[in-house]
Amino acid sequence: FQERNLDGFASYFLSESQGEMEHAYKFADYFIARGQTVKLKELPAPIQSWDSIEDLISYSFSMEADLTSSLQQLYSISERIADTRTSVFLDPIVEAQIQSEDEFANLLGKVKFAENQPSAILLIDSDLKKK
Numbered sequence: 001f002q003e004r005n006l007d008g009f010a011s012y013f014l015s016e017s018q019g020e021m022e023h024a025y026k027f028a029d030y031f032i033a034r035g036q037t038v039k040l041k042e043l044p045a046p047i048q049s050w051d052s053i054e055d056l057i058s059y060s061f062s063m064e065a066d067l068t069s070s071l072q073q074l075y076s077i078s079e080r081i082a083d084t085r086t087s088v089f090l091d092p093i094v095e096a097q098i099q100s101e102d103e104f105a106n107l108l109g110k111v112k113f114a115e116n117q118p119s120a121i122l123l124i125d126s127d128l129k130k131k
Contacts, residue, residue, distance in 0.1 A: 006121070008128030009053070012107075013060075016100065023093060030089050053121060057111045061104040068094075068101045 001009035028038045050056040071094050078086035107124075114120030 006125045008125035008130075012128045012131070016060075019096070019100070023096075026089075026093065034085075052116055054108075054111050054116065057104070057108045061101070061108045064097070064101040064104045068097050071097050 001007075001013060031038050047059070050059075071090065075087060075090045075094055078084075078090060107128075110124050111121070114124060
């Protein structure tokens with residue numbers, strides 16, 4: 001987005017990325033506090049080329065929805081085994097994740113409605129820049 005001078009989209013995705021990193025740190029800190037060792041694995045390189053903005057936003061929304069589902073499964077397990085500490089830890093993370101998924105759904109709806117029209121995309125970009 002930054003390469004295409006879509007600063008609002010670039011800023012939005014940078015903020016989302018930073019939020020995901022914060023969540024990763026929180027999980028690592030939580031595991032360490034519970035006496036666990038954090039073992040990080042290599043992540044594949046992100047996709048760098050997209051056919052359209054809609055494809056990118058749709059892919060991002062799908063990732064958010066998958067993450068929400070995974071967190072809800074963890075929460076369900078913690079409740080089932082009466083691990084209150086984990087449930088309490090997950091509460092704000094699940095809430096933030098649901099909010100993030102809703103924001104991506106809203107953005108995807110706007111981008112779909114824009115039908116890849118440059119003027120409409122620029123309006124969305126401008127709106128994102130204000131946030």
